[in-house]
Amino acid sequence: MTTELSGVNLARQALVAAREQAKKNGATRKRKPKRRTGQAVRRDGREPLGLGTAVTWMMAERGMVWSPRP
Numbered sequence: 001m002t003t004e005l006s007g008v009n010l011a012r013q014a015l016v017a018a019r020e021q022a023k024k025n026g027a028t029r030k031r032k033p034k035r036r037t038g039q040a041v042r043r044d045g046r047e048p049l050g051l052g053t054a055v056t057w058m059m060a061e062r063g064m065v066w067s068p069r070p
Contacts, residue, residue, distance in 0.1 A: 049057075059065075
């Protein structure tokens, strides 16, 4: 009795085979890429801001006052 693979099972089997072949060829990832921890400074001197900081500055420039509800 032979069962033919189709759909998800066929994709899983192909993925397993591709990973095994990659290991044999030495194409495995040795380590995870490092996350960026520093902030980038743009050439024109501007630095990226968080959304909350940008909104707070915008409100202050326009004279809007925000106060939390009691």
